[in-house]
Amino acid sequence: MKKLLFILTLAIVSISCNNDDSNDSITPLRIVGNWNLTATLADPGDGSGTFQPASGKSLNFTDQGVVNCNVSFCFGSLTQATSTGTYDVATTTIDVDNCTGTYIFIDANTIEISHFCIEPCMERYIRVN
Secondary structure, eight states: OHHHHHHHHHHHHHHHTOOOOGGGGOOOOOOOEEEEEEEEEEOOSSSOOOOEEOOSOEEEEOTTSEEEESSOOSTTOOOSOOEEEEEETTTTEEEETTEEEEEEEEETTEEEEEEOOSSOEEEEEEEOO
16 A cells, blocks of 8 residues: 555656746847837827838847937937937836837837827837847
8 A cells, every 4th residue: 555655646746747848948039139110109199099100210229238229219209319328128118318118029020119108109110130
C-alpha cells in the first residue's frame, strides 16, 4: 500500500511539474527604431472622428530612452524645428518639449500615440526599420 501511495504521489508531482516554457518564446514588442506617421485622428468632440492619412513626421527611438522627431512632437504642429525628448517603456509615455503622449502597440509594426487633448487626438505610425 505504501508503494502504491508513493508511486501515485510521484506520478502527480511529475505531471504537475510540467516544464512548459512556451512563454519564453514570446518576444516583447520593442519601440526602438524608426517610425513614420501614417494617419492622424482629431475628434470634434462628438465621437465622429476617424483616422485620416497623414505624413511628414518621423520618430526615432533609441536604446537610451531618447526620442528624436524631425518636426515638433506636439499634436497638430508640423513646424520644421526638430525636437528631442525622452520615453519610458514602463509607463509607455513620451515627453518632448513639454508635449506628452502615451503609446500603444497595435501590432509589432504599428503604434498609436495619444496626445493630451480635450477630444481624442492620436497619431498612427508604422515601423520603417
